Amino acid sequence: MMAEQEQTGQVIAYIVRETIVSAAINGVISALFFFAIFGTAWRIAAGEWGYAIDFLPQSAAVALMACMVPGMIARRAQRTGRLAGDNGRPVTVQWLLRTAFVSVLYALLLGAVIASFWMFSIVATLDWPVALLMKIIYGAVLGAWVTRHVLRRMVRGAPLT
Structure with missing residues (x-):
């Protein structure tokens, strides 16, 4: 029981660290x-095609990176036996590619919702530091969410060995 709890703690720590x-x-x-x-133009048009629409490629790129890079690292750890999969075998590349595809689709949907918000908002312009901060926070939160979700699905409570 104690060894199982320790392994679960290591898996959680691994997922938190990667996230x-x-x-x-x-x-x-x-x-x-x-x-x-x-x-660094001081004012950025919020609702025009630039800032608003940029949420689409940003969402896709972040989701792809947040899925594939940690997923490939975890897959290598599974192949070397350092991280067990839920059935004792590493996930396949096909599984990881399908997961990346679905992650990108959901992220594009989220990006479209956010772009629509900016396109139809009453905010005409943003100061670049505010616009930058929102982009950084959005990229970080989306990346963390995708990575956590993918890694949890990969290990499903399986132990580190």
Whole structure:
């Protein structure tokens, strides 16, 4: 019983650690793309095609990265026996690709909802620091959620060995 609890704690710690790393990386990548697309112009049109529509590619890219990178790392840990899968075998590449596809679809749906909000809001412009902060937070939260969801499905409580 005690060894099982310890293993469960290690799996939870692994998922938490990877989720935090994913949030940080996706927040930084979101910031870099923000500067590449919008630069540092003081005012950014919120409801026009630029800022609003940018939530679509940002959502897709974050979901893909947050699924594939931690998923491939976890798959390698499963293949080497360091992390067990729910049935004792590592997930397949096909499973990971299907999961990435579904993650991207859901993220695009979320991005479309957020883009619609900005397109139809009464907010005409945003100061670039505010716009940047929102993009960073969105990328970090979406990345963390996707990573946590994917890793939990991969291990389903299986122990680290």
